[in-house]
Amino acid sequence: METIVSKAWPEWAGTLRRRSGGWNNTTYFVGNQTKRAVLRIYDTHKDKGKIEFEHAVLQQLGSQNLPFKVPVPVSAATGETMFQIDESGKFACLFRYIDGDTPNEEASGYAQSFGEAAGILTTVLADINPGLTPVYRPYYELRTSYPLCSTEVIRELCLYPPEPFRELGMELEMLYKAYENITDSLHEFSGLPHQLVHGDLNASNLLVQSSNPSVVAALLDFEFCTFDVRVMEPAVILSGLLGHVEEKTMIRDFCRGFSRRVQLTPAEINAIPVLMLLRKIDVFLHFVTRYLEGTDESQVLHEQIKLLSADLIQLSEGTAEIGTIVREEQGRASRL
Known part of the structure; x- marks a missing residue:
């Protein structure tokens, strides 16, 4: 995974920590001295069109003045917001890190x-x-x-x-x-x-x-x-x-x-x-x-x-x- 980030998003390269949970994708937190991001590997499909649609929506949402954050995809060295990681055909995407916590299972106040x-x-x-x-x-x-x-x-x-x-x-x-x-x-x-x-x-x-x-x-x-x-x-x-x-x-x-x-x-x-x-x-x-x-x-x-x-x-x-x-x-x- 470190090699993928270094190749596709060289300025974001850093240490990786896998995030637990999730049924459909594998997620890593990426960090270096100046930047933090989230790396997502799409495990259940290899459909570029699905990701392109998702990112088109996110890019428009990101330009809105919302009272909450949404993920912002980071362009790879190729100019695209996704990177095909290996011969398996899976895609990886990088998103800017968002501060906050996943709600506790017992929490209800939100x-x-x-x-x-x-x-x-x-x-x-x-x-x-x-x-x-x-x-x-x-x-x-x-x-x-x-x-x-x-x-x-x-x-x-x-x-x-x-x-x-x-x-x-x-x-x-x-x-x-x-x-x-x-x-x-x-x-x-x-x-x-x-x-x-x-x-x-x-x-x-x-x-x-x-x-x-x-x-x-x-x-x-x-x-x-x-x-x-x-x-x-x-x-x-x-x-x-x-x-x-x-x-x-x-x-x-x-x-x-x-x-x-x-x-x-x-x-x-x-x-x-x-x-x-x-x-x-x-x-x-x-x-x-x-x-x-x-x-x-x-x-x-x-x-x-x-x-x-x-x-x-x-x-x-x-x-x-x-x-x-x-x-x-x-x-x-x-x-x-």
Whole structure:
């Protein structure tokens, strides 16, 4: 990795420290006497077009006067913002370092700031035109997005699981029922308001201020940014709050912050519970694809099956309450 940085970004060369966590990419912190940066290796694809779209969005966002930071890609010696690292075809990118901390798993005080930041981002993304065609499809185009995950493949995996997953029969059956339910509803979403969305905002993709952890300092990882239904943004975030020890407080606080910046239509509000379910099934198909392609060993999918099936239980129990909270906070904001 040191050789890659020295070759592609010579003035940024320094010591490297690998960052733990992350499912889709490998990340290193890079530092020398005068500069700090973050090196990202894209592990799950070798599609230059995906990275070009991400960077086009980031470059436009970087020119906005936002109250939080976003990643700023650094041009390599070639003039491009990416570098093909070896014969494997993987790409590496360098981003300027952003000060801040990943929220503690037990923390909840940043939720309102997170909601407001997500609302501001939604408003700004509505006016951005990267000048490129997005490679990632909207969430509701589930079948197109995961060609390896045909209905037959998912049915076989879930109802007749192979040895590595045989003990998860009940969890897989639950996921299959949810998959069937959501695929029957996909046509309902194409008529909702569309725009660019980040599409993967959660606690692992943000930083809070070190001096004040209740304030969001940065929104990160725009890899999956694409043109989708606007309300998918809060739906993804709300789905990520399920199971938190302060779940109800965080959901209300997030909705309060978001509603200050974005007023959703009644149809969008009604769609949120179903879109939260869509997010969970999308994540399931994402990791099934990684397993089928050989990117991950079986234990990664095994862990995701357990996590996602638990999320489905929590979602089924809390759907009505989540919808009520969204309506209440949207109404409160509209009266201010």
